Amino acid sequence: MDQERRAQWLRGVLDLCVLALVSRGESYGYELSQALRTHGLGTVQGGTLYPVLLRLQRSGLLSAHWREGRTGPARKYYRISPAGSAALRAATTDWNAFALSVGAILSEEPKR
Incomplete structure (x- = not known):
C-alpha cells in the first residue's frame, strides 16, 4: 500500500480506531500502537x-x-468513558454508512 495514502487515510480514522481499541479494555500507548500495527494500520509513532x-x-x-510497571517504569493507562462509548457508537454508525458509500462508488463500473 502506498505509505502516503495510508497516512492520509489514517489521519481521518485514528481517533475512531483508538476509541474502539480502548473500548475492549484499558490499555497504554505502546500497547495501542502495537494493536494498530497488528490490525494492518502500520506503525503509528508516539x-x-x-x-x-x-x-x-x-x-x-x-x-x-x-x-506502576511490574518490570519497568509506570505506564499511563487509558479507559473509555461513558461519553467515549456513546461517541464510539455514533461514529461507528457514521463510519459504516460512509464506508458503504465509498465502496459503492469505487466498485461502480466506469462509463464508456
Whole structure:
C-alpha cells in the first residue's frame, strides 16, 4: 500500500480506531500502537498517537491513570468513558454508512 495514502487515510480514522481499541479494555500507548500495527494500520509513532490520546482525554472520551510497571517504569493507562462509548457508537454508525458509500462508488463500473 502506498505509505502516503495510508497516512492520509489514517489521519481521518485514528481517533475512531483508538476509541474502539480502548473500548475492549484499558490499555497504554505502546500497547495501542502495537494493536494498530497488528490490525494492518502500520506503525503509528508516539508523536502521532500520544497527541490523539491527550485530545481524547481532554474531550472527556477517555480517562487515564498511572500504574506502576511490574518490570519497568509506570505506564499511563487509558479507559473509555461513558461519553467515549456513546461517541464510539455514533461514529461507528457514521463510519459504516460512509464506508458503504465509498465502496459503492469505487466498485461502480466506469462509463464508456
